[in-house]
Amino acid sequence: MASITLKNLVKQYGDGFPAVNDISIDIEDGEFIILVGPSGCGKSTLLRMIVGLEDITSGDLYINGERVNSKAPRDRNLAMVFQNYALYPHLTVFENIAFPLRLAKGRHSEEEVQRLVTEAAATLELTDHLQRKPANLSGGQRQRVAMGRAIVRQADAFLFDEPLSNLDAKLRGQMRSEISQMQRRLGTTSVYVTHDQTEAMTLGDRVAVLKKGELQQIASPRELYEQPVNLFVAGFIGSPSMNFLPATIENGKLQTSLGALDIPADRAAKAAGRKVVLVGVRPEFFEDAKLVDEAKKPHGSTFKATLTHTEWLGNEQYGYINFDPSPEVRELLNNLARDMDADELRPQVVVTLDAASRIRGGRESEIWLDTRKLHLFDPETGENLTRDAEAGAALTAEANEERAEEIASARDADHEHSTTSTGNGGGGGSHRAVS
């Protein structure tokens, strides 16, 4: 159990390319941090710097307040799960899990090794496979063995490098919830690298979004979603992603290619003095105007548009509206798409409609837009003009409280379940006070 502090970490390769550029993050004891970003954003490099497999070019790394920059990986007492599992093929599952214990010579008696490995295997439902070799296991089982090797010793923190990316979709969902529950039960500080949004949003207490080696924003998933700090974060988080529409402000109204939108005065004030802004609208802010409550309607703005086509998914449906942006805006959107690792962004708006909506492609129809939540971005700097930092901070603080509660209740449940076990649940009491 440990806190990890990253202070102005920089990783520069031989050719001077900064893979990680001036990143500072405070990771609290017991926190689950996700590093997310498009490929090549430096998230894996950052993780490997924490564990000690990459040198730190400059900056400081503290674990429990102690500077560990020059410590070898084995002296940092961290456990890591690799993307390709890195199991020892010549050892049985039992010996794979026992490997870290056996390396700590003299610290564990043979019975203790037996007990710890059996416990870890039981947690991960590997008991039946202990005598098999990794080559004979399925992908999911190998993944569990890799996890077992990490949890068997009392490591200060777990580091995960895209641990689920090699599993199929169903298994991934299952392992995701297992990792999440396990982390809560053990209350161990965790850093998790992924490019998968769902993993980032569901697992993380806080999510750090990286782009080209630079930290864009670190906040709870809700804050990232509702109060993104810039265009990149807004576009990266959420699926389908946020729509960006170029707009001009005239008399407190937004003139967009979808028509004129009334927006709340306080929002408009934030963008005062700018000719062009980018309006960020999440697909679910839209609705079929016919299906909107009368009470809710005044909070938004209604416009007419022709959908090109719709996709009905059962619980909701997606509609698509094409628009023709000016060349500069098109360029901007393309750059953004490239940053996010996507293909060229088509200038279209995705709207989420109620599953009951009868709006179909090709016909002009009325669509309502909730204007209370939309964001305005500076098209040049990408900065979010309407971000409410206080509301955002409140969301993250809320997530912090939830985490403390969850860890405490997971520990209590654990204690009730196993009164005999002194292993994983044993150290729990002292950490319960952590807020």
Added chain:
Amino acid sequence: MKSTGRQKLVWTIISIAVLVYALFPVASILATSFKSPGDLTNGRFLPTPGLATLANYEQILVGDAQGLFLTALWNSIGISLIATFIAVVLATLCAYAIARLDFPGKKLILTTALAVSIFPVISIVTPLFNLWRNIGLYDTWLGLIIPYLSLTLPISIWTLAAFFRQIPWELEQAAQVDGATTWQAFRKAIVPLAAPGVFTTAIIAFFIAWNDFVYGISLTSTEAARPVPAALAFFTGASQFESPTGAISAAAIIVTIPVVLLVLLFQRQIVSGLTQGAVKG
């Protein structure tokens, strides 16, 4: 692809032809080793019926040639094993560094190794002979082990480097994170996986040392260090009118046995594929 009966037949014929071509000399030597001196010129492949004899084997193992042959055999085994052992240990460390680390001069080492291994042996034998005589290495085990290393090291480095490159680096990193020192990670995670490669290399190195003739005959003068291939040339018949062909054949057969045994023994280790399952396959 479905192979028809006709294709099978063709392949069988080709295989048999190759086998006969490759094994005929061995069979011929085996047959000759059972011929008595008078029977050598019988003009047939097999010994004359009724005249087949074990006398040649007796002669080299317990008879007059015993001293010459058994000491040579001992020299050969000892020198080859030591040369192999040193070559494999050094090559393992060297190949590991080449496969894993990025250091200046890496290419140079590999090129030098290749250059050494293709350098004609005969051209350095004479200078070596003079040098060894001056510094007292002539006709000693060490005097042969050192030149043998020059033959076995390059090929060992090349084979092992190729082998180490196949082992996923993550294994070692995982071991380091799990609490291993660099040396422990190497010994506990890499060496067991590299074992098949090391065995293969060791066997190749052993054969090279075992089969050498040029150094063996040039750098030795007595039984102190003379290996079998060289010793065979010093066999003599019972009298000056008898050729020692039978005894030489018997010795050749005995010398072949360790090689065959080695391959049979380590066949399983040579089969690679042990790394399967280390990472997502």
